[in-house]
Amino acid sequence: MPNEMLHLPKVDCLLKRYKGSPGALLPILHEIQETIGYIPDAVIPEIAHALNQSQAELRGIISFYHDFRTTPPARHILRLCRAESCKSRGAEQLAAQLRERLQLDDHGSSADGNISLRPVYCLGACACSPALELDGQVHARLNAERLDALLDACREDA
Ligand code: FES
Missing domain, CATH: 3.40.30.10 (Glutaredoxin)
Structure with a gap:
């Protein structure tokens, strides 16, 4: 398991917390990034499945917002x-x-x-x-x- 995954809030807990909330995707992504500094690709499938979106849609949204990072931040x-x-x-x-x-x-x-x-x-x-x-x-x-x-x-x- 990559080291950063140790610090990742359980994605399923996040998904339960935001379940049924309209516009849940951005708060979920922000919370993950605030916790570990970026959005690892490993979390995309679970989020996409829970929010009934395709992984491609999710990656498109993440790349649209320049504040989201998909790699660990620099020093x-x-x-x-x-x-x-x-x-x-x-x-x-x-x-x-x-x-x-x-x-x-x-x-x-x-x-x-x-x-x-x-x-x-x-x-x-x-x-x-x-x-x-x-x-x-x-x-x-x-x-x-x-x-x-x-x-x-x-x-x-x-
Ligand atoms: S335009 Fe650069 S600080 Fe305002």
Whole structure:
């Protein structure tokens, strides 16, 4: 049994709790992700069966919502703001810097499992843009050097 399954709330308990509730799927998926950090593929068949949906439908829904992860999360989550204010003040250059340095698309995890990138659309720091959130902490007035320093700190943490 994979290690993460030890921490997974019993899916059948979750399914019983939400049985008959309209719109039960998203709360179930959120609860699983909050508990173990992602939604393992192993839970899909049981959920699909209980909710009378196909596994393909379920996988489609999970992939539609970018906040759902199907692989274990990286050690660091970096969310670069891509909304207007940040865009107009250099967010696209920072995104290119991230793509090049981490060899990633705008949404994914580095091969070493150290950093996951996610776009976000406004962090409420527009007056100090461009901004990003790293592990829940907002960093504003970014430039290439400050971004490099944040990435270096993540690497040292690994
Ligand atoms: S637009 Fe980036 S923080 Fe608001």
